Amino acid sequence: MDPRNFLLDLFNTAVGAVTAEGCLPAFLPAPPTNGRTLVIGAGKGAAEMARVLEAHWRGPLEGLVVTRYGHKVATEHIEVIEAAHPVPDAAGEIAAQRILDSVAGLSENDLVLCLISGGGSALLALPAPGITLADKQALNQALLASGATIADMNCVRKHLSSIKGGRLALACAPARVVTLLISDVPGDDPGVVASGPTLSDAGTCQDALAILARYRVDVPANVRRVLESGDGETPKPGEPRFERNSCHIIASARIALEAAAAKARAAGIAAHILSDEIEGEARDIALMHAAMARAVSVHGQPFSAPCVILSGGETTVTLRGKGRGGRNTEFLLSLAVALAGQRGVHAIACDTDGIDGSEDNAGALLAPDSLARAGAHGLRPQAMLDNNDGYSFFEALGDLVVCGPTLTNVNDFRAVLVL
CATH class of the missing domain: 3.40.1480.10 (MOFRL domain)
Structure with a gap:
């Protein structure tokens, strides 16, 4: 040997077992009978997931996903935008805003397929009101250097975002949202992957403040104000607008x-x-x-x-x-x-x-x-x-x-x- x-x-062999081609098709829902199919997503694997989805979908679809620079693949109906990871950039902010805008005005007959993989937290960079992209960039760098776990990092990110922690799903309502995940987090908690943009969140702003204190990460006054005021709270479990939604982990460690x-x-x-x-x-x-x-x-x-x-x-x-x-x-x-x-x-x-x-x-x-x-x-x-x-x-x-x-x-x- x-x-x-x-x-x-x-x-x-390990990588081959968790590709979108091998894992995604089995989890695709039936196309809607009287509505649109809109595809959104973010992550290092989002473009490849979109390509595989197009190859196996039976019906019209459209959409937009964001992936890391160098991770783009050719797609026909789903637009792919590249942005920075692990520290977000303006391209990620623009892509996140476009994704959020694309789901406005959907009906209960429409289907949203959300393709999520690791890296989505940095790629979906849409700061909460009162916070700038520069604030998010500095915070990301500080958390990366602090030794914080991915779950702790994403708890903070969720509460300083306009799209993470379930806010994207709120924007999709009343359409049905099916989230397909490639999990990159220990324990495979779906809400941690890419900071759970389409999933409810049990964490709180106080949790985020405690994490910043634990890792001795200093933040400017405007960021602390969003957390201390509670303005950064996320939709919680039991949110009625999420009742028809579903989530599937299609690949994991x-x-x-x-x-x-x-x-x-x-x-x-x-x-x-x-x-x-x-x-x-x-x-x-x-x-x-x-x-x-x-x-x-x-x-x-x-x-x-x-x-x-x-x-x-x-x-x-x-x-x-x-x-x-x-x-x-x-x-x-x-x-x-x-x-x-x-x-x-x-x-x-x-x-x-x-x-x-x-x-x-x-x-x-x-x-x-x-x-x-x-x-x-x-x-x-x-x-x-x-x-x-x-x-x-x-x-x-x-x-x-x-x-x-x-x-x-x-x-x-x-x-x-x-x-």
Whole structure:
């Protein structure tokens, strides 16, 4: 077995299991008999979801979706706009306003198909009254650097938006809204994906204020005023205008991990899925994986080698340095330091959307000789980890995984192979 190709094959299998082409058609509702079908959406996979929808829909449709720069695909009836991620830009603000305007005046006979995938929170950037795009940009950057979980980040975003947290669904009423989700959040809470623009929200402005305090994120007076006044409250569960609406998770990290596990077992390697909803600092999650890999390698516990240990979820990185890298290269660099060249242990960690943070790679690969090769290059692994510079570490070794946008997104994919 070639460990490198085996791990890359597992990653490609995981991504292949959660594409729109394979997952979306089974969830399409019947077209309305006496109304329009309007398609809206946002996320890194929104354009591909729109393309697949067009290929399988039987009837007229129209609409508009927004996706990340570089993620556009050709569509015939649904317009695709590109905007910035993870920090929103003016293109995202314009797209969000156009989407909101497009659903005005719908009737109860009309159907709205909302295509949502990870990244939609930044791409649907429509600040609440009294808040500017610059305010939202600064807040996004501060939250990204704070180590906040995606659920906490999106709670804050919902309460400072004119479109998130169910407000888009309110604008669609009385039309029926069917939301199709590719989940990129640990636990697969639909209301967290892209900050739930078409779903009710149990969170409150006070929750958002508590999150800002917990992560020590300062906000200007106008932003704090929206939260403290309650003007940012979202539609709550039980909202009668949502009674006819429905939501379906069509793809998730669990599906991706199970596909990879099946692939490994078919190759004669035992596969063990730890969890599809792991959260926490990437460097700390790496220490847990390293301890488990050493236990398997040295003691044959809790699993016997050869085996592959799989996990998913969304780790975070609290920025302390000025290096390059996303959470997956951070995880792998911390794993490398902790394993200290442990024989027989190989690993891959990649973001299933093909982009690790804001870099051009999906993630990277780790081998038992990675530290030795790094030493030959004059690299100092611990110092680079302290500087959040995982990208530069693996770039120097030629071990970055660069595949380009995958047009789907169920977040982190990690596989630790113990031979």
